Amino acid sequence: MKCPYCGGEESKVIDSRPTEDGERIRRRRECLACHKRFTTYEAVETLPLMVIKKNNSRELFDRQKVLNGMLRSCAQRPVSYEQLEQAVSNIEQTLLNGYDREVSSVQIGELAMQELKKIDEVAYVRFASVYRRFADVESFFAELEELMKDRKP
Numbered sequence: 001m002k003c004p005y006c007g008g009e010e011s012k013v014i015d016s017r018p019t020e021d022g023e024r025i026r027r028r029r030e031c032l033a034c035h036k037r038f039t040t041y042e043a044v045e046t047l048p049l050m051v052i053k054k055n056n057s058r059e060l061f062d063r064q065k066v067l068n069g070m071l072r073s074c075a076q077r078p079v080s081y082e083q084l085e086q087a088v089s090n091i092e093q094t095l096l097n098g099y100d101r102e103v104s105s106v107q108i109g110e111l112a113m114q115e116l117k118k119i120d121e122v123a124y125v126r127f128a129s130v131y132r133r134f135a136d137v138e139s140f141f142a143e144l145e146e147l148m149k150d151r152k153p
């Protein structure tokens with residue numbers, strides 16, 4: 001596991017504990033080269049979760065992508081990276097507990113909003129406004145497409 005600060009490959013584990021949901025092991029590590037500390041998560045390998053995007057293409061569920069989106073909405077807010085990590089774990093767990101191996105990106109957006117609402121009101125409003133705007137643009141295009149179809153001879 002490479003150190004995120006210096007890229008060093010040797011580290012020692014200084015603390016190990018299961019996450020709240022018990023689905024992951026959180027390890028606190030210290031880099032042997034630069035002595036900075038970082039966290040890794042260990043999880044049981046699960047069946048892949050596919051995300052159906054708005055244009056109907058599919059891609060693998062990517063924790064980091066969801067986390068990045070949430071991080072952006074938390075800029076300048078008193079929200080820790082760990083809080084967001086936990087929120088993404090909650091989302092992932094909710095999805096994995098469902099019956100489907102395929103979920104829509106809309107569903108993920110909704111879950112992210114729910115999590116942010118619990119963490120920070122401002123971040124929630126930011127995320128929701130961006131998210132809803134996209135939803136509107138899409139319905140706008142859908143409308144437009146319908147109109148165009150009608151005009152074709």
Ligand SMILES: [Zn+2]
Pocket residue numbers: 003004005006007008031032033034035036
């Ligand atoms: Zn290091």
